[in-house]
Amino acid sequence: MKVLPLSKVYQLLEPGPVVLMTTAHKGRANVMTMSWHMMVEFEPPLVACVVSSANHSFAALRASRECVIAVPSVGLAAKVVRVGNSSGRDIDKFEAFGLTPMPAQSVAAPLVAECFANLECKVADTRLVNRYNLFILEVLRAWTDPAQKKPRTIHHHGYGTFVVDGSTIRLKSKMR
Amino acid sequence: MKVLPLSKVYQLLEPGPVVLMTTAHKGRANVMTMSWHMMVEFEPPLVACVVSSANHSFAALRASRECVIAVPSVGLAAKVVRVGNSSGRDIDKFEAFGLTPMPAQSVAAPLVAECFANLECKVADTRLVNRYNLFILEVLRAWTDPAQKKPRTIHHHGYGTFVVDGSTIRLKSKMR
Numbered sequence: 001m002k003v004l005p006l007s008k009v010y011q012l013l014e015p016g017p018v019v020l021m022t023t024a025h026k027g028r029a030n031v032m033t034m035s036w037h038m039m040v041e042f043e044p045p046l047v048a049c050v051v052s053s054a055n056h057s058f059a060a061l062r063a064s065r066e067c068v069i070a071v072p073s074v075g076l077a078a079k080v081v082r083v084g085n086s087s088g089r090d091i092d093k094f095e096a097f098g099l100t101p102m103p104a105q106s107v108a109a110p111l112v113a114e115c116f117a118n119l120e121c122k123v124a125d126t127r128l129v130n131r132y133n134l135f136i137l138e139v140l141r142a143w144t145d146p147a148q149k150k151p152r153t154i155h156h157h158g159y160g161t162f163v164v165d166g167s168t169i170r171l172k173s174k175m176r
Numbered sequence: 177m178k179v180l181p182l183s184k185v186y187q188l189l190e191p192g193p194v195v196l197m198t199t200a201h202k203g204r205a206n207v208m209t210m211s212w213h214m215m216v217e218f219e220p221p222l223v224a225c226v227v228s229s230a231n232h233s234f235a236a237l238r239a240s241r242e243c244v245i246a247v248p249s250v251g252l253a254a255k256v257v258r259v260g261n262s263s264g265r266d267i268d269k270f271e272a273f274g275l276t277p278m279p280a281q282s283v284a285a286p287l288v289a290e291c292f293a294n295l296e297c298k299v300a301d302t303r304l305v306n307r308y309n310l311f312i313l314e315v316l317r318a319w320t321d322p323a324q325k326k327p328r329t330i331h332h333h334g335y336g337t338f339v340v341d342g343s344t345i346r347l348k349s350k351m352r
Contacts, residue, residue, distance in 0.1 A: 008334075014211045015331035015339060016192010033351070035190045038214035040226055040308050048224055048310065050216055074345070081347040127303060128312075132216050134224065136308065152342070155191035155331070158184075160349030163191060166328070166342025169250075171257040173336030175209070 001102075001111065001118065001143035009045040009142050012071055012117050013037060017153030018080060018162065020070040020115065021051070022101070024108040025060030029101050031093050031112065032057040033084035035156045037069070042176065045139040046124060053133050056088040061135065065123040066107040069137075070115035073151035074164045079114075081160060106140045116148035177278075177287065177294065177319035185221040185318050188247055188293050189213060193329030194256060194338065196246040196291065197227070198277070200284040201236035205277050207269050207288065208233040209260035211332045213245070218352065221315035222300060229309050232264040237311065241299040242283035245313075246291035249327035250340050255290075257336060282316045292324035 004012075013019075022031045032055055040046035047069065051058050061067055072080050079097045086093060094101050094110075101110030104120045111118040120143075125136035152165040180188075189195075198207045208231055216222035223245065227234050237243055248256050255273045262269060270277050270286075277286030280296045287294040296319075301312035328341040 011334040014192070015333055016190070036215050038224065038226065039212050040310060046308070048214065048308075050214070077345060078347060081349045081351075085348075085350045125304075125307075128301075131301075132222070132224075132312065134216060136304075154345070155341070156351075157191055157344075158187040158352060160347045160351070162345050162347065163341045164343050164345060165331070165339045167340050168333075169253060169330070169338050169340060171254060171336045171338065172261075173257045174261045175257075175332075175336070176334060 002146050004142040004144045006045050006139060006142060007043045009119060009139050010039045010042055013047060014039050015153065016155055017071055018156050020072060020080065020083060020112055021057060022068045022070065022109045022112060023057050023060035023064060024110065025064050029094065029110050030057055030060060030088035031083055031099060033080050040136060047121065047137045047139060049135055049137065050133050051135060062129065064108065066109050067121050068104055068107060068109045068111055069119040069121060070112035071117040071153065072115045073148060074154050076114055077154050077162060111143065116145045116151040118143045178322050180318040180320045182221050182315060182318060183219045185295060185315050186215045186218055189223060190215050191329065192331055193247055194332050196248060196256065196259060196288055197233060198244040198246065198285045198288060199233050199236035199240060200286065201240050205270065205286050206233055206236060206264035207259055207275060209256050216312060223297065223313045223315060225311055225313060226309050227311060238305065240284065242285050243297050244280055244283060244285045244287055245295040245297060246288035247293040247329065248291050249324060250330050252290055253330050253338060287319065292321045292327040294319045
């Protein structure tokens with residue numbers, strides 16, 4: 001894994017890919033599937049996300065105040081769905097689905113070795129957690145896997161329908 | 177335009193498309209380009225978004241507490257970028273870029289006739305506006321254009337690089 005400058009983190013999340021979120025709590029790591037996230041600030045990168053209080057990860061995220069957001073390419077789509085279909089209450093999802101937890105540098109939650117990008121995050125604001133399950137995260141450290149060239153991400157349209165990244169177009173934008 | 181059930185709104189925004197946001201303030205409509213948004217609740221649909229206080233639309237959104245989120249397909253990409261490159265302080269962007277404002281039903285902000293989906297929204301929560309420019313919107317009414325079949329959306333990767341929707345895959349997901 002190679003360090004990604006924090007100023008480029010938004011280029012990973014702004015396009016709306018399905019991501020994995022890992023947590024570690026009471027000595028046990030877990031991983032969930034998530035699509036409700038957005039950028040809030042470029043640098044330091046702030047990310048908002050919604051983690052349902054029905055998810056096993058909710059308590060871990062709230063208590064540990066740390067997580068990793070891992071971005072999978074389409075090759076992992078079947079595993080990503082299996083992660084979403086099951087709960088860390090019942091199984092060790094890393095072992096069950098062949099995902100490899102790797103030590104992170106700034107947080108206890110693990111990186112996911114198979115993902116092309118991993119973002120180590122701490123919880124920065126919990127004011128909207130009680131009402132909306134909405135967390136504001138700060139990305140402390142970002143990693144990309146140089147071996148995965150031009151990874152194509154997936155975008156969820158509901159009920160297991162995903163659109164895969166297609167062609168790239170470039171237009172003269174003044175927008176960052 | 178045809179009514180879309182509110183329960184399906186998340187299927188439009190969860191995949192992370194670049195969208196337009198219209199506002200109306202002091203008798204004048206405006207439109208901006210936006211990628212920092214996410215779903216917060218299924219139904220009634222709640223959407224979080226970040227509108228920079230540097231944008232002309234910020235004051236209009238805060239004062240009027242209403243907007244429309246319009247979803248463009250790739251055919252509008254060049255116009256979407258022009259909207260993002262300019263400010264409503266200087267020009268009437270609808271006229272300048274050939275976008276057609278259409279009356280909405282529940283809000284003063286206009287629909288964008290050329291977009292394949294339009295969501296009429298009111299501001300539901302402003303607690304994170306001062307700190308993060310983050311608004312929570314409630315979608316009051318949703319429209320889709322039945323004439324636009326299988327629209328392909330665009331996803332921003334920074335500096336005018338956009339990835340267009342590619343192929344669709346279907347997996348057995350228990351997730352809504």
